[in-house]
Amino acid sequence: MRIAHFSDTHLGFRAYSRQSEHGWNQREADVLGTFDRVLASISDYDPDVVLHTGDFFDVVRPSNHTIVGAVARLSEFQRKRGYRPFVIVAGNHETPKSQDAGCILRLFGTPAGGGLVDGVYVAIDEACSLAVPGIEVLAVPTRGLGSRAGRAFSPSGREKRSVLAAHGLDASLELAHSYFALSEFNPSDWDYVALGDYHIRKRIAENAAYSGSTDYTSSNIWEEIGIEKGWFLVDLDSHQIEFVPVEPVRAAIDLPPIDAKGLTGKEIGDALEACAGAIMGDFPIVRQRLLNVHSAVRADIPSATLRAIRLRCTHYRLDIQIEAVEGGYLPRGGGSLEEEWSEFVRRRDLPADIDRDALISAGTRILMEVQDDPEAPLD
Numbered sequence: 001m002r003i004a005h006f007s008d009t010h011l012g013f014r015a016y017s018r019q020s021e022h023g024w025n026q027r028e029a030d031v032l033g034t035f036d037r038v039l040a041s042i043s044d045y046d047p048d049v050v051l052h053t054g055d056f057f058d059v060v061r062p063s064n065h066t067i068v069g070a071v072a073r074l075s076e077f078q079r080k081r082g083y084r085p086f087v088i089v090a091g092n093h094e095t096p097k098s099q100d101a102g103c104i105l106r107l108f109g110t111p112a113g114g115g116l117v118d119g120v121y122v123a124i125d126e127a128c129s130l131a132v133p134g135i136e137v138l139a140v141p142t143r144g145l146g147s148r149a150g151r152a153f154s155p156s157g158r159e160k161r162s163v164l165a166a167h168g169l170d171a172s173l174e175l176a177h178s179y180f181a182l183s184e185f186n187p188s189d190w191d192y193v194a195l196g197d198y199h200i201r202k203r204i205a206e207n208a209a210y211s212g213s214t215d216y217t218s219s220n221i222w223e224e225i226g227i228e229k230g231w232f233l234v235d236l237d238s239h240q241i242e243f244v245p246v247e248p249v250r251a252a253i254d255l256p257p258i259d260a261k262g263l264t265g266k267e268i269g270d271a272l273e274a275c276a277g278a279i280m281g282d283f284p285i286v287r288q289r290l291l292n293v294h295s296a297v298r299a300d301i302p303s304a305t306l307r308a309i310r311l312r313c314t315h316y317r318l319d320i321q322i323e324a325v326e327g328g329y330l331p332r333g334g335g336s337l338e339e340e341w342s343e344f345v346r347r348r349d350l351p352a353d354i355d356r357d358a359l360i361s362a363g364t365r366i367l368m369e370v371q372d373d374p375e376a377p378l379d
């Protein structure tokens with residue numbers, strides 16, 4: 001028996017201000033395009049069961065474009081594979097804060113199936129065993145993690161093969177927020193533990209792995225550059241795990257940083273232009289770091305140069321680090337505004353009903369949109 005494990009597709013994700021030819025947000029169209037590629041890739045391998053470990057949608061209420069697009073794709077995918085099992089475990093992004101708001105994933109199915117698309121099983125409210133034939137699937141959605149206290153996560157033994165699928169952060173990732181320790185799931189009792197929430201592909205045990213996000217949808221995508229996106233093909237009989245890469249439809253390019261120490265505004269402009277020679281492909285997302293910029297020359301960087309570079313990108317992010325001057329005033333701690341914002345929110349005590357990650361993403365998105373305006377001043 002073979003399963004496909006993918007995660008964090010974030011359909012409905014929006015960023016920057018570019019529009020597609022159909023008037024959608026360009027990135028919203030992109031993530032759906034990447035979703036197409038992933039489904040096509042999974043189809044090629046014809047697995048018995050498909051597992052999606054959460055953040056299927058980016059938001060609690062995706063746009064109609066995205067809902068219609070997702071239903072159409074899932075229906076067609078399931079039709080072609082004869083409605084064999086497709087499991088979705090709800091993540092934090094699509095789970096509303098209050099239960100009475102309902103979850104969009106209910107459209108597709110329930111733990112017993114029975115939704116709009118045949119063969120789809122969905123876990124939203126609690127850790128539960130799904131009615132998937134021929135294999136035991138224990139799903140632990142975001143809400144199920146919150147209410148897991150005292151629960152034993154072991155297979156019942158009623159099926160020969162068993163998989164645990166969860167959305168949340170494992171303590172070994174050493175992030176500020178961890179939601180569980182892998183040992184709570186008794187990983188060695190399961191054939192495979194499929195994990196979602198962490199956007200960088202990572203195996204955390206012999207048979208437990210995060211497949212990562214399928215596209216660049218985090219608040220800091222730059223830590224994901226150079227790590228391939230894709231999905232895992234897991235053979236539950238041989239316990240082989242194979243990574244199948246799938247390139248996102250839009251490239252993200254992190255240009256080499258420029259040391260601007262001693263450079264004038266005009267010279268910085270020339271250096272930016274030279275680096276921008278490496279911008280290839282179809283309107284990529286680009287970051288350029290500019291180090292040790294003297295605070296007085298910052299305003300002299302030719303805006304025409306920046307405008308010309310921005311026209312070749314879906315998003316051109318210029319991170320300007322002002323040179324530290326002995327006893328001088330440092331306007332912004334050295335990091336970008338987005339970094340400062342996320343640091344600020346990370347350290348602050350927040351009211352219980354405010355989701356820290358959601359607040360960071362919302363602020364980051366607004367900052368990126370403002371910076372993306374080609375006519376906007378540098379500061």
Ligand SMILES: [Mn+2]
Nearest residue numbers: 008055197198
């Ligand atoms: Mn996610």
